[in-house]
Amino acid sequence: MDPQQVITFGQQGLMLLLTLAAPLLLTVLAVGLVISIVQAATQLHEATLSFVPKLVAACAVLALAGPWMLNSLVEYLQRMLQAIPGVVG
Numbered sequence: 001m002d003p004q005q006v007i008t009f010g011q012q013g014l015m016l017l018l019t020l021a022a023p024l025l026l027t028v029l030a031v032g033l034v035i036s037i038v039q040a041a042t043q044l045h046e047a048t049l050s051f052v053p054k055l056v057a058a059c060a061v062l063a064l065a066g067p068w069m070l071n072s073l074v075e076y077l078q079r080m081l082q083a084i085p086g087v088v089g
Contacts, residue, residue, distance in 0.1 A: 031057040
């Protein structure tokens with residue numbers, strides 16, 4: 001295994017990680033920003049007011065994008081497992 005293959009495998013893994021985490025993180029970030037603006041405008045600072053909507057949004061994103069995320073992970077894992085004989089030998 002040469003260093004270029006290791007770097008390529010690492011880059012593919014990191015790009016997959018960013019691609020799969022982005023929808024969830026961006027949704028929670030957007031919901032948190034909206035809730036923070038509402039809290040600042042109404043001066044209502046309740047901890048559960050920011051937690052519950054983020055949790056609901058995260059569950060909704062996982063329900064909608066979960067099959068795509070799982071499919072992407074399975075495809076990546078299959079490619080990596082199929083590449084093992086070529087890398088070891």
